[in-house]
Amino acid sequence: MVEDESRLASALQRGLQAEGFAVDVAATGPEGLDAARHGGYDAMILDVMLPGLSGYELVRRLRAEEHWLPVLMLSAKDGEYDQADGLDCGADDYLTKPFSYVVLLARLRALLRRGAPERPTVLAVGDLRLDPARRRVTRADAEVALTSREFALLDYLMRRPGEVVSKTELLDHVWDASVETAPNAVEVYVGYLRRKIGRERLETVRGAGYRLAP
Amino acid sequence: MVEDESRLASALQRGLQAEGFAVDVAATGPEGLDAARHGGYDAMILDVMLPGLSGYELVRRLRAEEHWLPVLMLSAKDGEYDQADGLDCGADDYLTKPFSYVVLLARLRALLRRGAPERPTVLAVGDLRLDPARRRVTRADAEVALTSREFALLDYLMRRPGEVVSKTELLDHVWDASVETAPNAVEVYVGYLRRKIGRERLETVRGAGYRLAP
DNA sequence: CTCGACGCTGTGAGGGTGCTGAGGACGACC
């Protein structure tokens, strides 16, 4: 847990220990970052307002270093954009103070349960980068303008780089299942994407689907 | 999305579609459960108060059947125990109505970031490797380009290394059963494969079929 | 050794698959 208000920190620590968790407390941002890097923890409870390094920045750095530790963010700011920002920095959950201890516990359990490795907030494949939150794509640091369908298609492909994705799978996930769409639509949009991100980056696997070159 | 208030449902659907998501709506619990089981979705937004089957129960059943689809639960109940119950039933996140659309989106993105891509195993026989997901074959680390029929044939043979597989069995499994194909087609494709993966690796057992040398 | 059955392969027709430009439908914005 990274929290600088010592009263809250020790109250929470005692509560969590009573539940059977092993808890360490760090009081500043840099300490917390260091602990997260080397401590081998299962999850982190992280305050936003911290001396030295904000919670936002801490998560961002952690994710940039490819640490996928589940993070529950705690903040006194309850604005919708504060919350969205925290999550888009890479936090997995966000709780506003004052919070219910029961809820904190339940959310922590939910976080530990899924435990599965998380993926980066910004997808990157080669020199392509896609930011789902900002809805932006850059190719070698140059912005690429995509329509929403093009964006959704690239998003799906970038989550599975190197894998072959079939046209039917793309139709199921990128297009609306309730509207019957011809598979040719996929071909058309692959064509649009190729013109924008580079022809060779999106390979055709005849009879099977498409593959984003890793 | 499983939501019985049609106004909210269609507003959300439109919003999410504008973001590039493919969205289906179910209005009752049983419908939602069914869709979650078979729809191949990436995530589910689930109201708690539903006709037929409550959201709690829906998640519980889903998890009992080992479906690990990420679930974002939506509820008008903001009591701390309601929230904790929802999460402990197996939901991954919980949002109380009224909620901010921005926050919903951010939380949805956080959920989608994780996903369990558990890659299917890579088949290996000798120095041959075949990756079904990437649809890629290497021979001593050198990539081998195969057509889709060749690939399907090698795939089938590599799942049964050392066994003798008859031509009729190959016709049944690698070729379309509805189209009558001459057994000679198998011989032709075995020939193609041999040229690409090495002549000695694919033995002929006269009168019985073919065997992939283990 | 002889012969027939089985398996291999070069050739070429056909057809399936994917790509593209054109254009209509629809909605947002001015």
Next chain:
DNA sequence: GGTCGTCCTCAGCACCCTCACAGCGTCGAG
């Protein structure tokens, strides 16, 4: 109402995969 952007269908085209065919090679029984 006009204009623009986006989505998607359509039709034409090019390419290469697929497979039947036929001739030849190979194997094994007698």
